[in-house]
Amino acid sequence: MATKPPAGDPVQDAPEVGAPQHAAAGLPAIGHSLRIAQQQMGVRRSALTLLRINQKDGFDCPGCAWPEPDKRPAIEFCENGAKAVAEEATLRRVTPAFFAAHPVAELATRSGYWLGQQGRLTEPMYLAEGAERYEPVSWERAFDIIAEELTGLASPDEAVFYTSGRTSNEAAFLYQLFAREFGTNNLPDCSNMCHESSGSALTETLGVGKGSVLLEDLHQADLIIVAGQNPGTNHPRMLTALERAKAGGARIISVNPLPEAGLERFRNPQTPRGLAGRGTPLTDLFLQIRLGGDQALFRALNRLILETEGAVDEEFVRTHTHGFEEFAEAARGADWDQTLTATGLSRAEIEQALAMVLASRRTIVCWAMGLTQHKHAVPTIREVVNFLLLRGNIGRPGAGVCPVRGHSNVQGDRTMGIFERPAPAFLDALEKEFGFAPPREHGLDVVRAIRALRDGQAKVFFAMGGNFVAASPDTEVTESAMRRARLTVHVSTKLNRSHVVTGARALILPTLGRTDRDLQPGPDGRPVAQFVTVEDSMGMVHASRGRLEPAGPLLLSEPAIVCRLARRVLGPGSRTPWEEFGRDYAAVRDRIARVIPGFEDFNAKVARPGGFALPHGPRDDRSFPTATGKANFTAAEVEYPRLPDGRLLLQTLRSHDQYNTTIYGLNDRYRGIKNGRRVVLVHPEDARELGLPDGSYADLVSEWTDGTERRATGFRVVHYPTARGCAASYYPETNVLVPLDATADVSNTPASKSLVIRLEPVGRAPEDA
Ligand SMILES: Nc1nc2c(c(=O)[nH]1)N[C@H]1C(S)=C(S)[C@@H](COP(=O)(O)OP(=O)(O)OC[C@H]3O[C@@H](n4cnc5c(=O)[nH]c(N)nc54)[C@H](O)[C@@H]3O)O[C@H]1N2
Ligand SMILES: Nc1nc2c(c(=O)[nH]1)N[C@H]1C(S)=C(S)[C@@H](COP(=O)(O)OP(=O)(O)OC[C@H]3O[C@@H](n4cnc5c(=O)[nH]c(N)nc54)[C@H](O)[C@@H]3O)O[C@H]1N2
Ligand SMILES: [Mo]
Numbered sequence: 001m002a003t004k005p006p007a008g009d010p011v012q013d014a015p016e017v018g019a020p021q022h023a024a025a026g027l028p029a030i031g032h033s034l035r036i037a038q039q040q041m042g043v044r045r046s047a048l049t050l051l052r053i054n055q056k057d058g059f060d061c062p063g064c065a066w067p068e069p070d071k072r073p074a075i076e077f078c079e080n081g082a083k084a085v086a087e088e089a090t091l092r093r094v095t096p097a098f099f100a101a102h103p104v105a106e107l108a109t110r111s112g113y114w115l116g117q118q119g120r121l122t123e124p125m126y127l128a129e130g131a132e133r134y135e136p137v138s139w140e141r142a143f144d145i146i147a148e149e150l151t152g153l154a155s156p157d158e159a160v161f162y163t164s165g166r167t168s169n170e171a172a173f174l175y176q177l178f179a180r181e182f183g184t185n186n187l188p189d190c191s192n193m194c195h196e197s198s199g200s201a202l203t204e205t206l207g208v209g210k211g212s213v214l215l216e217d218l219h220q221a222d223l224i225i226v227a228g229q230n231p232g233t234n235h236p237r238m239l240t241a242l243e244r245a246k247a248g249g250a251r252i253i254s255v256n257p258l259p260e261a262g263l264e265r266f267r268n269p270q271t272p273r274g275l276a277g278r279g280t281p282l283t284d285l286f287l288q289i290r291l292g293g294d295q296a297l298f299r300a301l302n303r304l305i306l307e308t309e310g311a312v313d314e315e316f317v318r319t320h321t322h323g324f325e326e327f328a329e330a331a332r333g334a335d336w337d338q339t340l341t342a343t344g345l346s347r348a349e350i351e352q353a354l355a356m357v358l359a360s361r362r363t364i365v366c367w368a369m370g371l372t373q374h375k376h377a378v379p380t381i382r383e384v385v386n387f388l389l390l391r392g393n394i395g396r397p398g399a400g401v402c403p404v405r406g407h408s409n410v411q412g413d414r415t416m417g418i419f420e421r422p423a424p425a426f427l428d429a430l431e432k433e434f435g436f437a438p439p440r441e442h443g444l445d446v447v448r449a450i451r452a453l454r455d456g457q458a459k460v461f462f463a464m465g466g467n468f469v470a471a472s473p474d475t476e477v478t479e480s481a482m483r484r485a486r487l488t489v490h491v492s493t494k495l496n497r498s499h500v501v502t503g504a505r506a507l508i509l510p511t512l513g514r515t516d517r518d519l520q521p522g523p524d525g526r527p528v529a530q531f532v533t534v535e536d537s538m539g540m541v542h543a544s545r546g547r548l549e550p551a552g553p554l555l556l557s558e559p560a561i562v563c564r565l566a567r568r569v570l571g572p573g574s575r576t577p578w579e580e581f582g583r584d585y586a587a588v589r590d591r592i593a594r595v596i597p598g599f600e601d602f603n604a605k606v607a608r609p610g611g612f613a614l615p616h617g618p619r620d621d622r623s624f625p626t627a628t629g630k631a632n633f634t635a636a637e638v639e640y641p642r643l644p645d646g647r648l649l650l651q652t653l654r655s656h657d658q659y660n661t662t663i664y665g666l667n668d669r670y671r672g673i674k675n676g677r678r679v680v681l682v683h684p685e686d687a688r689e690l691g692l693p694d695g696s697y698a699d700l701v702s703e704w705t706d707g708t709e710r711r712a713t714g715f716r717v718v719h720y721p722t723a724r725g726c727a728a729s730y731y732p733e734t735n736v737l738v739p740l741d742a743t744a745d746v747s748n749t750p751a752s753k754s755l756v757i758r759l760e761p762v763g764r765a766p767e768d769a
Helices: 027-041 043-050 079-089 096-101 112-117 139-151 169-182 196-206 215-220 236-247 272-276 294-307 314-320 324-332 336-343 347-358 377-390 410-415 424-434 446-454 475-483 558-573 578-583 585-595 602-607 617-621 684-689 733-737
Strands: 125-127 159-163 223-227 251-255 265-267 285-287 363-367 400-403 460-464 487-492 505-510 519-521 527-529 532-535 540-544 648-653 679-682 697-703 709-719 726-730 755-761
Touching (some): 027 043, 043 079, 125 139, 139 460, 139 505, 139 558, 159 169, 169 410, 169 460, 169 558, 196 377, 215 236, 236 251, 285 347, 294 324, 294 336, 294 377, 314 377, 410 532, 446 475, 475 733, 558 578, 578 585, 648 733, 679 684, 709 733, 726 733
Parallel strands (some): 460 487, 679 709
Antiparallel strands (some): 125 505, 519 527, 532 540, 648 755
């Protein structure tokens, strides 16, 4: 019964806890991915689909944004990519009969896991005002409803157009074009909750808000620092790159409060040694840092570099940078007591790291959410840039900044103009190409959009993918904000929480995923297969072609949905050829080529198997498109989270069996946790001081600076080798604890990696759990 979802809600959290593992992948990874794939897709479809992932004529894996090597093995996917694909290519279906059987109020009591397990959405569904159930609706009528609400707004700025990072370049370009022709820059996206801090820090210091390395650079590096990232789970194919770098002599420092198995040792499932042997040790030096201590760490390293004779690349600093003196003065003042308190590391450990830094001519720093989701995330990433600039590690092979992106096209969506604060030059180019005056005022990001909905200033919420209410902070605030909307619309592949916490009226619009074949009517009326393009974490753009029969005959592609919506809402007043764009994506690419630098000859370049690299000034020729025309050193005060007595800092992170709010299963294999997600990982000494035995249960109570408290109930305490004072628990269950106002300075990204919490025991002994 490969295609039947579970009958009851399988989330009856009963966590079982074993020892954490010390290596990632190997045979269990293969077994696990095949099992999940077959449960969702059956054997034949699994084989056909998995072999097309990330191949040059195949589709881009809807998992992470890690790039593919130019020479690809027959299998270029990982365990978690296989799960992402199985989740989308599942044979399970959510039909109108399902919605007839389940009132929305009942669906709102279900877990996100259960909702997702029901399968692919098949028909447009409408929840009328006051109705208890979603009912099938025609596409025509759905677009009428949206047009009715949008045109009834007092201002276009009362509408919000959210995007999650799976949307293709073509759909994203059309979507922002539609929003701007409609009259608003309210284009929040998942990036606001993700790498916004990286974009902010890199744009200011280097002039480009993207990473400056290509895959080859990783292979050539002498030293790779992986800070605040868990690639074994979230970017498993990165381990192959790290393994290759090691084979070339690279050394690796990992900076993390948790000893993540994937960074300790990699058993590459594609090599005999990886399958049968012990695999490759990856990390040479593990710095078990406290949450939020990274700025202090890099500041201390910078001080030590400045104090070492001949360690600074003077020629680079002189020729290519600005602001060195001010930075150097701040760095020379770095205080050891503060450094040791903030990082929890010893001076000897930091000096060991320094020795590795000084021995390296080519250094790369990789990071992800562990750096971006803190109040001081932007100055932290700026300090990483200072660190690399000091030794000329930008714009040289084997060196650079490597923010590792999450969603498979989140970087491309931003390139296409999904941004609430677009650059004037981009708007000028749109204006010139499409002959309308785009709005110039900045729009709302995620947090500001929630406030606007909460305060009644935004009334229509439209989402191109994602799961806004589950992914956003302050769940209760966000959910009640969403319920105040006049209309909520979700273009989605799978059922999720955002479909059941709705505005007065709601629509679910089912769409094609990456794996699905996309046929559009050609000039003679016969269907022509379309493909889309994506940009990976390293600025490589390539085609993605789905081959599977779509989940149902009524599904529309994302570009088709945007174009039909635009025609209906904007009417004949719009001079944009929406109809043509909806059936011929090459025509969209021709326009992208004329609007966005780096996409000249887009159609020709993307026809090349493997695609092309976008230009990147700092990487290509050390040109820095910043305000000063140089790479900017910056000097900021060192910040780090303060911990009141009897409290812990909580980070909210991903388990091995989830993709953001999509839960694949209840295990977190590498961390030794099975069959449950409501766990909190606490250092055994901290737990002892707090009187919390392993296996006891506690509520997590977050304490915000304005005196408010937020509670998540019933978590099993797991004694775990995390850094002292630093606890960890899974997102999205803990999003109730993240105050809406707890955001990073400058980037406004929710600070979901350092919440001050207390643990309140709930008096449930392990025996009766
Ligand atoms: N399978 C799978 N793949 C995914 C995703 C998924 O959910 N599942 N999500 C995708 C998305 S959108 C993203 S953004 C990425 C996320 O990829 P990651 O950033 O790896 O995801 P998290 O689970 O949030 O892990 C944060 C890591 O940073 C560490 N950390 C936390 N705080 C700090 C700190 O203050 N300092 C340091 N040095 N380390 C810290 C944590 O211990 C953990 O190892 O993955 C992408 N890929
Ligand atoms: N506390 C806490 N909160 C966090 C984070 C954290 O670490 N801690 N991480 C943040 C990060 S890094 C991110 S990126 C956000 C993620 O926020 P989102 O991107 O909004 O959330 P996802 O869970 O990735 O969205 C999953 C949904 O996308 C839809 N979907 C999947 N594929 C497609 C497709 O091809 N097309 C369309 N139209 N829909 C599709 C499905 O319906 C699925 O249910 O969450 C953020 N929230
Ligand atoms: Mo993300």
